[in-house]
Amino acid sequence: MSLMSLDRLTVRRGGCPVVDAVSLQVEPGEVVGLIGPNGAGKTSLMRAALGLLPHEGHASLAKMVPAARAKHAAWLPQGREIAWPVSVETLVALGRVPHDARGGPADGEAIDRALKRMNLASFRNRTATQLSGGEQARVLLARALAQETPLLLADEPIAGLDPAHQIATMETFNMLAAEGRSVVVSLHDLGLAARFCTRLAMMQSGRLVAEGRPADVLSADRLATVFGITAWRQETEAGLMLQPLAQSGERR
Numbered sequence: 001m002s003l004m005s006l007d008r009l010t011v012r013r014g015g016c017p018v019v020d021a022v023s024l025q026v027e028p029g030e031v032v033g034l035i036g037p038n039g040a041g042k043t044s045l046m047r048a049a050l051g052l053l054p055h056e057g058h059a060s061l062a063k064m065v066p067a068a069r070a071k072h073a074a075w076l077p078q079g080r081e082i083a084w085p086v087s088v089e090t091l092v093a094l095g096r097v098p099h100d101a102r103g104g105p106a107d108g109e110a111i112d113r114a115l116k117r118m119n120l121a122s123f124r125n126r127t128a129t130q131l132s133g134g135e136q137a138r139v140l141l142a143r144a145l146a147q148e149t150p151l152l153l154a155d156e157p158i159a160g161l162d163p164a165h166q167i168a169t170m171e172t173f174n175m176l177a178a179e180g181r182s183v184v185v186s187l188h189d190l191g192l193a194a195r196f197c198t199r200l201a202m203m204q205s206g207r208l209v210a211e212g213r214p215a216d217v218l219s220a221d222r223l224a225t226v227f228g229i230t231a232w233r234q235e236t237e238a239g240l241m242l243q244p245l246a247q248s249g250e251r252r
């Protein structure tokens, strides 16, 4: 059974479709990378999919009542503002609000798992607002992980993380997929998208222009016409290795 289903999802802003009739299914065990240049519509697509933006077409999550949706899908938005000077543990515990365990052992275990997954166990008692930008980003992702939902939607979760934590975060997404959960993640790092996503959905000007295996989606032609770049690319046993090299000037 699909964890998320979009059928001709359309979002209009100022009369223009910024998401244009996108259809996408997400099955259990997938890490779906949403890629595309700035302004392609990635954030709008995820927000509309969650019912956070007015839209046309069908979005399965948007149809759910909020209490059920919060148990089904966690959301990590692009904005990383932490408003209150609470401890890291308190902030991560907010991820348990949709569940009914009322601070019992099940909540404690979920919080521990999320802190461990984001390598934050030693930060547990630190004040969240006093952490570095990258550390705060990891805490907010831990809060989403503590929700322990079948589906996680994350908007540029590795932006601002150091290389080790970027890789660790992508590995965490792969671990969730191995457990039968799924992640939809927007990314600008095409190299990490190629290596760690099981499937890529490429957007351009609101439209889904390609979808499938990273090695198929990230063709030299699409890198030129959608992103305006050339790249070194090689298929290996570990997946597609890709390094952007230069602007190609061919972007349409």
Ligand SMILES: Nc1ncnc2c1ncn2[C@@H]1O[C@H](COP(=O)(O)OP(=O)(O)OP(=O)(O)O)[C@@H](O)[C@H]1O
Residues within 6 Å of the ligand: 013, 014, 018, 036, 037, 038, 039, 040, 041, 042, 043, 044, 045
């Ligand atoms: N509140 C708004 N009002 C009008 N237009 C908007 C609004 N928010 C976004 N847009 C427009 O919608 C389009 C898609 O924006 P969106 O944020 O979904 O793109 P994105 O692919 O996530 O971009 P980025 O990679 O830069 O984060 C852009 O052209 C943007 O200018």
